[in-house]
Amino acid sequence: MTTPQPPVYHLRPVDEETYTAAAHDVALPIEQDPIWDRFDAVVEGRKPWLRLLLSEDEQTVAVIALTLVEGPGPLRHLWAKNGPVWLVEPTSRREAALRQRLAAAARRTDPRIAFIRLHAQHEAADLQPVMTGITYDRTVVVDLQRSEEEIFAGMKQQGRRAIRKALKDETLSAGDETEWAVSHFDELYEIFLETGQREGFGPHPAQRYLAMLTTLGPAHARVFVTRREGRALAWALVLLNDGAALYSVGASNSEARGAYAADLLHWRIIETLAREGADSYDLAGAGSERFPGLGGLTQFKTKFERHITDVAPAWDRPIRPVVYRGLVEARRVKHGLSQLLGKLRSG
Numbered sequence: 178m179t180t181p182q183p184p185v186y187h188l189r190p191v192d193e194e195t196y197t198a199a200a201h202d203v204a205l206p207i208e209q210d211p212i213w214d215r216f217d218a219v220v221e222g223r224k225p226w227l228r229l230l231l232s233e234d235e236q237t238v239a240v241i242a243l244t245l246v247e248g249p250g251p252l253r254h255l256w257a258k259n260g261p262v263w264l265v266e267p268t269s270r271r272e273a274a275l276r277q278r279l280a281a282a283a284r285r286t287d288p289r290i291a292f293i294r295l296h297a298q299h300e301a302a303d304l305q306p307v308m309t310g311i312t313y314d315r316t317v318v319v320d321l322q323r324s325e326e327e328i329f330a331g332m333k334q335q336g337r338r339a340i341r342k343a344l345k346d347e348t349l350s351a352g353d354e355t356e357w358a359v360s361h362f363d364e365l366y367e368i369f370l371e372t373g374q375r376e377g378f379g380p381h382p383a384q385r386y387l388a389m390l391t392t393l394g395p396a397h398a399r400v401f402v403t404r405r406e407g408r409a410l411a412w413a414l415v416l417l418n419d420g421a422a423l424y425s426v427g428a429s430n431s432e433a434r435g436a437y438a439a440d441l442l443h444w445r446i447i448e449t450l451a452r453e454g455a456d457s458y459d460l461a462g463a464g465s466e467r468f469p470g471l472g473g474l475t476q477f478k479t480k481f482e483r484h485i486t487d488v489a490p491a492w493d494r495p496i497r498p499v500v501y502r503g504l505v506e507a508r509r510v511k512h513g514l515s516q517l518l519g520k521l522r523s524g
Contacts, residue, residue, distance in 0.1 A: 184233045184270075188278035196228040199264070200240045204456070206259035207397060207418035209242050215392040220385065222247035226255055227282075231275045238265045239275060241295070249291075249504055255283060257295040258491075267489070269299040276303060276494050283496050291497050291504065296489040304492040308505055312491035313462040313471055317478040321422075321451040321458055328447060336440065336480025343441035349410075351403040351438075351445040358400035358412075359390050365402070365412045365428070372428035386414060386426065398425075401446050403438040410438040415446060420456035422446075443481060 191199070193211045207213055214225040226245040230237050241261035246254050261267075261275060276295070283290045297304060319328065329337060343349055358365060366383040373380050390398050397418060403411040413427035424446075429439050447458055463485050464472030479485065495501035 184274075186271075186274040186278065187232045188229050188275065188282065189232075190227045190229050193228065196230070196240055196242070199230055199237045200262060203262060203264060204419035204421050205240075205262060206421070207393075207416045207423065208258035209240070209260045209262050210418050211242070212393060212397055212418065213242070213244075216389055217244050219388050219392055229279070229282075231261070231271075231278070233265075233271065233274075236265075238271060239263045239267070241275070241279070243293070243295075245287075245290075251289065252291040252500065252504075253287060253289045254291055255279075255293040255295075257293070260295060267298055269301065272297050272299055273301060273303070276301075280494060280496050291495070291500050293494045293496060294491055295494065296491050298489040303494055305495060305501070305505075307491050307493050308501075308508060310491070311462070311471075313465065313468050314488060314490040315463045315465045315468075315485050316488050317460040317463050317475075317482050317484075318486045319447055319458040319460070319482045321447065321455050323451075325448060325451060328451065331482065333480050333483060339437045339440040339480065340444045343437035343444075346436065348405045349403060349436060349438065349441060351441045352401065353399060353445075353449055354402045354412075355390070355395050355398070355400045358402070359387065362387055362390075364409050365400070368409060368412065368430045369426075369428040371430050375431075380426075389414070389416075389425075401442055401449070403429075403433065403442040403445075405432065405436060405438070408432075410436060411442045413442055413446060415450075415458075417450075417455065420454070422450050422455050422458045424459065424461045439477070440480065447481065 197211065211228070217223045217225045223244055223246050226243040228240070228242045231239040231241070239261045241257050243255045243257045243260070246256050248254070263271075265271070276293070279293060283293060294307060321328070323331070362383055369380050390400065393416070397416060399415045399417065401413050401415065402409050410433035411427065411429035414425045416423045416425045433439060443460070450458055460478040460481065462471050463475040463478055464470070467490070475485075493501070
């Protein structure tokens with residue numbers, strides 16, 4: 178009786194044509210599509226790195242596209258947002274094989290690469306929780322391949338009630354304002370700053386979001402706005418690719434909170450995208466046992482879809498473990514000092 182041989186894995190860089198041909202049977206997240214290179218190319222401190230295929234015994238099992246990001250400090254890291262994209266079941270063995278070969282390629286290519294950030298379903302000894310940023314392992318995805326009546330009927334009662342109230346308010350309107358937003362983004366960004374101050378986060382400069390709109394174009398990046406008598410109350414930037422829509426970023430002001438402006442906003446997004454033939458709308462993150470900080474968003478997002486979908490969260494895969502540990506410790510100390518200063522100011 179012969180002993181089964183372990184699979185042979187090979188990771189190789191490929192050109193755009195080979196990459197897209199390999200992934201033709203799956204919906205590529207926009208950040209894993211070659212279209213994303215346009216955005217990476219104009220954002221300071223970022224550039225496209227490589228597109229790669231992972232094969233298992235000559236069969237392609239995954240594709241992955243990575244961005245090279247400058248920092249922290251003089252270091253660099255790689256970021257495969259919403260990647261890798263698996264063409265088969267992503268077992269723990271397959272995920273580990275990809276990371277091992279990707280780490281080796283990063284070491285050979287650039288000694289300044291300190292870590293790789295990518296998504297993985299399975300926890301593993303070589304993975305660390307992301308040092309910065311927000312990730313999640315559950316999200317809310319609205320199936321748009323249903324009629325408008327079916328989508329509305331499938332919502333929670335509180336969601337239907339909120340939308341009905343907003344629709345009855347004749348002072349409110351909501352819709353696609355992508356073309357307007359490119360030249361008038363300042364009004365929306367002011368709302369974003371207000372939201373950041375209220376929720377305790379600092380948004381990227383406005384130019385980052387404008388770059389996304391202009392480089393990706395309306396086929397891949399759209400802006401929807403809710404207004405009251407002409408004043409913007411809430412807005413959302415939605416990314417689209419291969420039939421899948423993703424809520425990327427958005428904000429609402431204090432007036433919006435009592436007007437059901439955000440409910441109306443996402444309902445108009447759902448209506449519009451479903452009418453245009455999109456397959457799904459991902460509301461991008463919900464709370465879980467592992468990520469309880471997102472719990473406050475879950476109640477709102479599940480208004481539109483009761484079912485919560487499990488997804489692979491992002492992780493850091495250290496390439497230079499000693500350096501990476503130093504970065505984590507430095508960030509911990511910096512965060513502690515910031516909290517202390519905040520207490521002293523408020524006291």
